[in-house]
Amino acid sequence: MDLMLNKDQAAVQEAIEAIALDFSSSPSDFHGFALVSPELDKVLLENGFFEIATIPELGPVSAAVTVERLARLPYTAETALSMMLSHVLGEVERPIAVVDGLRPGRFVREAKTVIVVDDDRIGLCHPGPSEVEDRPDALYAYPMANLVSLDGVYWLSDAERDRIKTWLRIALANEMAGLLQGAIDATVAHLSIRKQFGRPLGAFQALRHRLAECTVLSEGVRWLAVKAAWSGDAGDAALAAYHAQDAATRVIYDVHQMSGAMGMTLEMDLHLWTYRMKALLSELGGRGGQAQAVGQHVFGV
Amino acid sequence: MDFSWTEQQLKFRERVKSFIAANLPENWEEIAHGPGSSEQTEFAKTFCGRLADEGLLVPHWPVEWGGEAADPWKAFILAEEMWKVGEPRGGQYMNVNWIGPILMKFGSQAQQRTYIPPMGRGESLWCQGFSEPEAGSDLASLRTKAELEEDGYRINGQKIWTSYAGDADTCFLLARTGSGKSGISIFLVPMDTVGITVRQIPSIIGEGDIHEVFFDDVVVPESARLGEEGQAWEIIGAVLSLERVGIPRFALARATLSRAIDLLKQSGRFTPSVIEQATRAKAACEAACLFSYRIIDQRAKQIPTGAEASVGRYSTVNCERLVAEFVVEHLPESLCGDYPMLLAHHQRGIVAGIASGAAEIQLNNIATQYLELPREPR
């Protein structure tokens, strides 16, 4: 048992911290939902970050830590699936998206590869521009689009399906861990400066405790998610994804509640994290879907 | 990062498991109820004696005190296996976890010679005299007084919620020798000293666990003081950090959940909605486990632990609660005694958020030290 990053992994973490610095505050004139940064994507690509899971000294743990860190940024790019599924999908072109049948998903317009989950099947497709419909009015803080049909999908074997589902869950949990932390950090910052009744809100115990509880949940997601990335085990993955969606359901409500009306504005960045989390809440069957997988892989039903 | 166990650790765990299997009596599950019954305390003496003979009681202690200076992982693996079956070491876990180590660090030679060897042999039982009727979470407001006179310290006051006091030989007592936090001192007081009265408090958590302890003109020699006058706060800071993660409660919660699931499966009642509740509880157990491992890893690398300990403790409270609630909802007959181990877990689980530092106090620590939120006005 060694729960610290190894030397190589720590070096990657340092490098990602340096990159994150340039993307750590949103432009003051941005008042929208999907704050996508092609520049971030480019820097990550140029520096080989999308391949780290396939490098033996780094592995999926390093990819997981990177996904978590990037998800804390106000900017987004398609990182989680590219970083965490590259070693499973083999030679497919990124960006990668995942959709539930014809429902909207994030980065589907940009994706060169779309993973399609359809009931018990999983398939891949590489849609052309006319095979995708944009959803510009979505509240989710990712660019959203859906496939117009499942015609171009080639379905995978059961074994491939199971492996991909596991890694989708691991990617989801690690991304959620970062989103939870990003939302909590934004709330801590707000509660530390916003004063009511003559003191910062963060000095009121009702809010201190609530935020501390959110932190315990968020940290729990982070550890379960990184452990699942290390083991690649289907049960670990399902537990981590369940905890991620369960924790997020509560934390999203709490951080908005604590941020008052300011949290409802597009001026405060809070929605960038909470409305990314909301996009992840329904993925892979939501909590019910994860629980079913836990039943199968952990409880042996 | 590596979440796997070494070959040696796996072997050690197997050794502990076989020891437990060979040494728990058939009626263990009935004895395991409630953490502090005399029956369990009595059994713990035999059990700990055998553990000591096998070198499994205090492996993490230094060699000079009968240990083998094993790393913190070994002690934790041992504790996990013990907790998994309901902690057959009873109250002696305290000796092993913190009373022994604290005496090694702060005790006089005479205190060390008197108290450490019997702990290492599994023969002694201590109680922890901290809380008082007016001093629970606000421990520093304790009032029990120790006044230095010619023949030693004269102690007057009352302790409450004291586990194991009915059977304990010695009390690790906090008493006031001055004012404020720096006016608290520690005394090692034999429980048969004249002037000590123990009264059991009937409770939900089983017979024999919590007590009131009265000190009426109890006189102890100056040599009974541990460390300097006023040093208690510094010493118990060390105690609390050892105690907070020294108890792998998640191991019993996890074993309980697994037992409950088996029972539900057998009776065809493990339906999808029940599976989802079990999943929530299981995720909480695994999160609590990883927090503890993180802290043990820091300890093994001699990295000081900060508010992570409070995050871990609170996470443990969550897992205990979810498992206890799961059992009550889906196996209500356990509270009538149908499954003694499930009842034993219930009685331990419900105090997780109170004993050894209430959950809300952990949240205060997290808010201040981890999130660095502005402090509450005092």
Ligand SMILES: Cc1cc2nc3c(=O)[nH]c(=O)nc-3n(C[C@H](O)[C@H](O)[C@H](O)COP(=O)(O)OP(=O)(O)OC[C@H]3O[C@@H](n4cnc5c(N)ncnc54)[C@H](O)[C@@H]3O)c2cc1C
């Ligand atoms: C089974 C069991 C065994 C125990 N064994 C021992 C023992 O062996 N020796 C010993 O000395 N003690 C023992 N205790 C006592 C234990 O340490 C105390 O119960 C604990 O410190 C809490 O104190 P209290 O019960 O007086 O609760 P209180 O301090 O009265 O707290 C009640 C509630 O108020 C909350 N609260 C208190 N202060 C604050 C604050 N500042 N902010 C927000 N909320 C607050 C608490 O979190 C809690 O929810 C035991 C307790 C139990 C339940």
